Amino acid sequence: MSLTNRYFDMLGAAYEVPSEADRFDAFLNAAMAYFFEEEEAAQVAQDVPRHFGDDDMLDTHGDRISALIEEASRRETAQSERFHAALDVSARTGQVTGNAAAAQLTGMRFPCALDELPLDPMARAEIRKTMRSTEPQKQDRIILANVETPQVRACLGLIQRPKDLADRVHVSLSYIDWSEPLMERLKEAFGLTTSETEVLEGYLANLSQKEIAQQRGRALETIKGQSKSILRKTGCGRMSDVVQLCASIAFLMRQLPQQLAPPSAEVWATPQAGLSLLDRPGGRKLAWYKAGQGARAILFVHGYLQGPFFTQDFLERLTASGLHLVAPSRPGFGYTSPSRSRADFDRTVVEDAVALVEHLGLERISLCVHQGGSSHAFRIARALGDRLSDMLVVGGGIPIDEAVHLAHMDPQTKFAAMATRHAPSIMKMVMSVGLPVYRRRGTKAFLTTQFQKSPLDLATLKDPSLMKVQAEGLYHAVEQGAEAWIRDGSAAMADWSEDMDAVTAPQVWLQAGGDTIISADQVAAHMDKRPNVDFRILPGHAVNILHTAAVDVCAALANLA
Structure with missing residues (x-):
């Protein structure tokens, strides 16, 4: 299929998401197919162009789709308020009053006459029958009523004649969507x-x-x-x-209306426990966390999705070792102000970290590097110079070579890597369309998709403590929207070989044997014969090595200078 056809397939799928959120998966598949004509392809299709900046046309489409999603969400919220429309009918005068939900469902302004209600004749007849009755109502009457506004809505109606209100007939209406799944x-x-x-x-x-x-x-x-x-x-x-x-x-069945995936009750908010703020030039704020209660500080550079949050077991091990981690959030993540532009993102990351070290009065510092934070960590290490004692790299990354490393990556990582490198606007569109979908589906659905190729990581979702820190890391990553992902991903996908080569401080690497982001063997080959590097592969761990290998990580931290 030509690039043009793949482009329009992706765009068409994107425009279907606002009307049907479950179409997001089809859109994501189409976006992947734009870069890789076959899902298992190890190379980007030869006709994919490279955009060094934004694609104005795609950004325009992305903005339109985001607006459509917001409008769909607004309509859904308004529709949900129609579930329990309450009407009170005077048995004496036929005057009707109603709550806000009733006004939305019927399109009426209250009070009004019963005959003015847009109900089907049979429903009105049932209400009148109850109004005329002089005997106490022995049981509630349940009917199916049609609200005949421009869009006919079938409703389940409950008619009641309260004993203590002789003049009142109470009618409750709940909208029913006879959806395909419900009919099935x-x-x-x-x-x-x-x-x-x-x-x-x-x-x-x-x-x-x-x-x-x-x-x-x-x-x-x-x-x-x-x-x-x-x-x-x-x-x-x-x-x-x-x-x-x-x-x-x-x-x-609570199909009022269709809710195949009920909205998640989660509140996507980045934790603030242990949070401090440091003033930065230009009115910016640097947010940073202290983890652990030990006396000795270690600078922690967090991963891409997994933020600076730890299990209680990890924190207790840190404290027992006399350590605490100082964990700054990168620009646009959590509560740290964004960088002024994409162009100065990398420099701002480094300047923020060095400023924090100086603010805390740390003349010498060890550095703990986690996963997708690797490119930033080596830039920071280079800037620290002689103040850097040593480094622990947990599940670390290396500069990406498309010809070598793509084949091992899971589909989501492979797509994110190539979208960030070749077409940032596609990555932005996927994020702006996907985030509202996953806020509805919930964190677990997002992580299940993320880890679909990693049984070891899928297993962590069954552990409440591991699920909690992963959810917090996701909230931290999306607190301020999708732009931070674009900037951070671009930094990781750039060629940062010079920064890595410039760091000669002692390094310990703990690499997960089952990592689906980058092969442990490929990382080992890249680090082979580098001076002052102690490289270890830990079998039985994958992307979540920071949390699942807490014993090994904390022991290695305790051994830093």
Whole structure:
């Protein structure tokens, strides 16, 4: 497929996400296919161009799609407020009052007359029947009502006549979305055929048998026969009873409206425990954390997704070793102010770290480097010069060679690496479209996708303490939006070989044997024969080595000068 076709496939898939969030996965696959025509391809397609800056056209599309997602979210929120519309009808005058949800659902301004409500005639008749009754209501009445606004909405209605309010009839309406998944559940529950399910869907839309026959292009007698089969299978005597039964099932299933993936209850907020702020030039703030209570400080440069947060076991080991970590957040991450531009991001990272060391009065400092923070850490180490004692590198990275390293990377890392290097605007679009989706799906869904090729890392999601620190790291990474990812990823994907070569301080490397971001053997080969490097591969660990190998990491930290 040509580059142009792959480009428009990706763009078309992106525009489908605002109307259906579950289409994000298809969009991500299309974005990957833009760079790699085959998922397992070890090389970027030869026709992919390299953009050294933003692609204005793609950014325009990305902004439009983001706006559409925001509007879809707004509509969804407004729609969710319609679930429990409450109406009070005066049995004496027929005047109706309602709550805000009722006003949204019906489009009415209250008070109004009962006849003005956009309800189907049968629903109004049921309400009047309850209004006319002089006897106490023995049980609540449940009906299926259609709210006949421009878009007809089927609602489950509950009609009540409170004993202590003789003049009042109370009506509650809950909107029902007869979605495809819900119809599939009803089909399975009653043992209906596909054709019978389609007929039932017509009744649920308040169509007559004749209208269902015309809609489906079938003879009226065929629809009558299928209707009898539906009655037999559901155990109901009338089709109106079938409709009420289906509405009750929909209510119990909480499909009001469709929620295949209920919104996550998570609040995506970066932790503030142990947080301090340092004033920087230009009104910027540098946020940094202290982890552990020991006397000796070690500068910690956090990874890409996994921020400066640790399990309780890790913190206790640090304190027992007489250590604490000083962990600055890079520009745009957590609560650190962004750099002024992409061009000065790398320099700002280094200046912030050196300023923190000076602020704390540390004449000599050891450096702990974690994963995607490697490029920054070696730039910082170079700037510290003689003040640097030594380094511990945990799951470290090396300058990326596309021809050598891509084949080992998991799909997400491979895509992020090449999007950052070749087309930052595509990375920005994926982030701006994906973040709202994953805020809804939840952290665990994001990490499950991230670790799909790593059984060792998937297993960490079952451990509450490991899940917690990974979630906190994700919040830290997205606190200020997608731009920080672009800048940080560009820094990692640049050629920082000179910075690495310039650092001659003693180094200990702990590399995960099962790392799916970069092969431990490839890193070992790159570090082979470098002076003052003690390189170790730890089997049984993967991307989460910082947390899963806490014993080894803390022991190595304690041995730093």
